[in-house]
Structures are given as structure tokens and as C-alpha cells.
Amino acid sequence: MIKRRTLLGAAAASPLLSLPAFGQTGDSKVLKYVPASNLTVLDPIFTPAAVSVTHGYCVFDTLYGVDANQVPQPQMAAGHTVSDDGLEWRITLRDGLKFHDGEPVRAQDCAASLARWAQRDPFGQALNAATESFGHADDKTIVIKLTRPFGPLLDAIGKPHSRPAMMMPERLASTDPQTQITEMVGSGPFRFIADEYVSGDRVVYEKFADYVPREGAPEWTSGGKQVHFDRLEWQIIPDDATAIAAIQAGEVDWLGSVLTDLQPILEVHPDVNLHRTDPYGVMHVIRFNHLIPPFDNVEIRRAVMKAVDQVPFLQSVAANEADREQCLALFPCGTPGVEEVGEGIINSLDIEAAKQAVMDAGYNGEPVVILNPTDIASIHPHGLLAADLLEKIGFNVDLVETDWGTVVQRRVSKESVENGGWNLAATNWPAISINNPATNATTRGLGDSGWWGWYKDETMEQLVVDWLGATNDEEAARIYLDVQNRAIDQVPTLPLGLSYRSGAVRADLQGALQGSVDMFWNIRRA
């Protein structure tokens, strides 16, 4: 017999049992994306942060993009001409380009954008040093006048990562390069919805109806950027496990990054596919401080490099073998023109031999401070492993474990270790952002004005100048190889190999592209 209480209980419970799966997108016109980190800086010229680049490619467009072989291809540009002496470049804009405020894109806008970019970006600074002016001949023609030939000009203005040269209206591009731009008006395939932006929670874009895509298939940052969603919503989910649960539940469509420990969960999930956007991966390095002992001594740096086995370093950040690769070079293996010139040098000594080499090089027992951020999962294990290795080969190690904010502050100190300085710090670079002599900060020899660690090498800098001025591919390739050999000989930085990050995409989405960062054109719901 059914009792009254049983009936009431069942009635009360029935709405709960019939609840739909809450939060599942269901809306085929909205793409929900979870970036790997919070978007705090909107200006993609101000910062090289990957998340700002991803945002930048939504809002802005570039004169040139690159294809899968990293060859520059016209994007906003219809084409270009170069004067016979190589000192004047004229770039013509495509027809019909508009900014999100309805204004047409003019050559004046692009010239101002290039001028600002060239003051912030290292590749741009190299171009700037060889440039007389960024100007225009008319509304459709940009004119770049050089003081000396600059072979990789299109590579520079078409670079796909770490401050790509993105075009803005002249009124924004005239902003001081040291000041962030917060008004987001570009000519890219998506329009930024400022009213819905909540830093740390949500970034919203709408498809830009007046965007004119190129003809042809998209490839990396070039080709036809056809958008198949009316709205793109970024949701910031700080906890990796929560993000994994959200994509399994169908609450989001795309995760920009999946923690290596959590990948097995998604590998077997029928409704989610892992997606590796950047095929070149991330290069892990340990930077020496070249200003103070003991790593101001090249023999000691060489001894350490000869003792390094990259395998444990890579295993500590990439669980799957397919997600890591040894790279015995200071330039990222797999990118055009890179050879493993460190073969037979890196990891060529066992512990005892390395210990002897360190002593022979003149190490006198001074403390070696390793800065290690405990809150960055892709760096922290490398500090621990470096400390272990250095102790084994006879160094007096002082491992400073602290948070990232403290590391970046202390890392710029040029003082002795007793006065707050440091000797070693691990970090990593998107391989695509250090794939040539001019952009690879880990090998540049600029000294005080260069990357922290302040490696000074005039020979290297002359090679960079020669490479930038190379007039043909053969000459450029030869100089590039010289640069790689010089780097492995002088050891400005310790190479630890490459790892590859995967994101995850719901199985009903097709057309996710490869590129330097996640891009939201071409993708569509099946």
C-alpha cells in the first residue's frame, strides 16, 4: 500500500530526477572556450603573453600571416613590392577592410601600428634599427623605408607569436608603447564586447559581420578566416580538475590546455578529443646569470651542460612519451633550419666526470642560488631537478622556493647572491617565438640591455646582424647554423628539450586549426 508520506516524497523528488543537464551549451551559435590562463592585459603589443596573443588574433588582424611551414603569406595585405636596392618596401592593403568602429583600414593606421610594435617587440626592434620610417604613399599603400637591407622583414611583421604585429586604428596605435591600450578596436574576425568583460571570469566576442576573409583554406595565421559562430565566450576556470569536469559535462566546448596528469581521463572520453594546437611545442631552458660567479665562467657552464640528461626534466612536465622530445640544441628542434648541434656534447659526461670538469673549470664552492617558483607546474620540477644535479656534480646549492611574483622580481636583480641576486632560474618559451637568431632571447648576446641573465656576446650579435641582412636563403641558412654552433659553444642558456601541450575539444566540433595559439575561425559544430 502506498502511504501518503511515500507519495509526497516521490512527488518532491521527481523534479530533481528530471532536471536537464545544467549548463550544457546546446546553443550551436555559441563557442565556449576556456583559456589556459586569465586574460589580464588586453593589448597584444604590450605583452607577449600567449593568452593576450590568442585574444589579439580574435580582435586584430595582421598584414602577413604564416602558413604551416612558417612562410609569410599576405593576410590584410594584397601584396608587396621591394625596391631594387632592398631599402623600400611597399605593402598594398586588400579592399574592403574595416575596423570594428566602422572606419576603413588605412595605410596610415598600419604604419602607426608597425611603428608602435617595432618599439615593443624584439624582432620589431631589430627591424626598427634598420628602418628610416614607417609611412604611407596613399590610403592603401604602406611604405617602409630602410637604412640597410632587412631580409626577414615579412617574417618579422608576420610573426605568429609573442607580440605579432597587429593592426589598430592610428588613434590607438599612437599610444606610448609603454602604456597599455584598453580600447579594443581591431579589424579581426571577432568584435570584443567590452561591457561583458570581467577579468578573471569572462571574455566575450561577437562575430564581426563586416570582416572580409581571404579566399582559400586557413593555415596557421594565414588564409581564409571563416567564422562559424555568432558568439565566442571565454570562461576562466582556474582549477584544472574543474575545467576537465566542465568539458566532460558539456558545459564548455574547448579547453586551451589540459594538465598532463589529467589527460588520461579525456583520452578515453567518447565526447571529447585531445587537440594539440601548437606542433612545435614549448622549449624548456635554465638561464644562467652571466654577471656573477660561477656561471660567468664559460667552462663551468659547459661542464654543467655536459652533465645534463634532458629525459628526467622532460618526464617531470610531460607524462606521455608522445608529449616530449629531447632537443640537443639551443634553438627549437623541428622548426625550419634547426640542427641538433649539441649532439655528442649535451649529456656527454657522467656525474663523476662532470664533477671533475666543474673543479677543473675553477669552481671554488661559492653558493649557487636557484630561483624556483612553486606555483608554476611547468617550471617548478626543473628547479628541483637542477638542484639535485648540481649538488651531485659538486655545487653548493641554495634552492630558493618561492612564488612566481617573487621570482620575476628577484630575477632582474644584478646584485651578488648575498645581496639578493641569483645564479640560475628555469623558464620555458613557446618554440615558435624563439625560432630564429633575432627572436631567440635565450641566445642573444645583448648584455645589460638584453634578457635577464645578461649574456654578452659581440660575436653572436654580429652574427644576428649578418643574418638579418642576408640577401638570400642560402646565406641566411649558413649564418643561422653559425649562430646555433656559437650558442652551443658559449652556453648562454641550458637547453632541457621540448614538451607539447594538448588542449581538448568536444567531439561535435570540427575544424580546430593548428597554430601558434588557439584560433576560432574554421571551427564549426557538426
Added chain:
Amino acid sequence: MASYILRRILATIPVVAFVMLFVFSLLYITPGDPAAILAGDQATQAEIEAIRTDLGLDRSFPVRFLEWSTGVLQGDFGTSIFTQLPVSTMIAQRVEPTLSLMVVTMVIAIAIAVPLGVLAAWKHGQFVDRAIMLFAVLGFSVPVFVIGYVLAWTLALKLGWLPVQGYTPFSEGPWPWLRSLLLPAFTLATFYIAIIARITRATMLEILQQDYIRTARGKGVSETSVLFVHALRNASVPIVTVVGIGIALVISGAVVIESVFALPGLGRLIVDSILRRDYPVIQAVILIFSFVYVLINLLIDLSYTVIDPRIRY
């Protein structure tokens, strides 16, 4: 009473002033440089210096403190170093989720904990009492993020009843709003259920030994009436105190829960800001939290006069 309230409100002024100076000083001496974080990994020292100058971080402590405190007194908390948004805008965007989480958490906690505590006291020494106290120990001991993951896995991922993460504003409807909060609020409430149930039980046990309770029972008053009218009302002062402290503590619990369930509240805002040394945001949020703490304490003290007419200020 009015003069008491006025005195208490006036007393908050030196407290808040001290908090302002303390927080500013603490951040000033804390290692970390927002200019270096903002400049990024590629930055040269010259670029970092230029940003530091642009942000005014190279100025002396008194100049910066004076400028900030003057702004605060005028209702201007400054601009975020990273987003370049006004801090007041960022805080306004985050208040609703945290406030909602706080309210729903405490409603769940009180609705469950007080009856449990009364029941445990009534069934003192019996199986029910021990079961409730076992639950209380667990709720007290298991970290909230563990409870959060287990509940999310069960109720959201496997059963699909509730969302895994995210917050739906109240403006989109009370039911979607409540559903987005149930998991995080219940997770956070487990701790408060445990502590409030224990306090309720302990206080009720003491009250139930009193002569007037025996008298009430002797007069034939129903057991429900004895427990909830005669005993519980007299046990209310310590319970309200714990609830009040609990409301204040929810703010700290929100830091973890908002991260686990991706709620865009003040807890997450302050964690993110601390990690990247966004000083204006940290200072403003801590200042607001301290003000809320003071206010809650005042309200608790005032509530005593309502619960117990013998208390007068």
C-alpha cells in the same frame, strides 16, 4: 542604544585606518614586482623600469600612501595595474557571487546544523547523537576542496543534476541562480554545519539540565515545545555568536570554493591579485573585508538584545 551604535561605528574609523596603513605597509615590503610580471618573460630591465615609472611604483612610500588614502577617502580605490580597470568596477563585478555564496551557505548551514544539534542533545549518548557527532567531526576535518570535488563528481558529472562550475546571476532568475550555488554552498556549508551543530548540542545539553526545563516537562509541555521554544531560545546567544563568526569566516572559505567551482567572486579576485601583485586591488578588497568584519561584529552584538531582553547596552 543609539549612542552605543554611534560609538561602535565611530570606533571602526581607527580600525579601518589601521588596516589601511598595515595593508599598504605589508604590500610595500612584500617581495614581488608587478612591473616585472606585467612586462613578461622577454622584458629587458629598461622596459621593466619604464613600466615601473609609468605606474608610479618608483615613488616613495609616503607619497604613494598619501595618494592612495586620499583617493580612498574620496571613494576612489584606484586602477588595477594589470587590467587598467577601476578597482571599484572590478569589485562591483565580484560582490554578487560572494554575497550570494555567503547567504546560501549560511542558510543551508543553519537549516541543517541547528536541528541536528538539537536532535543530538535530545538523544544524548544514543546512536543518533554519535552519528551526528561523527558527521560533525568529518565535516570539521575533511578539507572543503575534497568535499567539493566528490560532490561535483557525483551530483554534477555523474548525475548531471547541477552545474560543475560557474555562476548564474540572480537577474537571470532565482532558480538558475540557486542551482549554480547549491554545490559550492553545500560544500562550504559542511564545515559550518559541523561547528554550529556541535555548539548547538553543547549549549542545548547544558540548558536541558536546567530546572525550568524539568518544570516545563512536569507541566506536560510537549517535547517539541520544550526543545524549540524553552531550550533553543535560551541557547541562542552562543549559537548566534558562532553563526556571526561563521559569516565572517565564509569570506576566507570563499577563496578556495570560488576557485574550485569557478565562481567569479571576491575570493578569487584577491587570490589572483596577490599572485600578480596587483596592489590597488589587494588593498581595496582587504579594506572592504575588514569593514565587513567590523560590521558583522556590530550586528552580532546588537542581535543579543533581541534574543535576550536582559542584555542592554
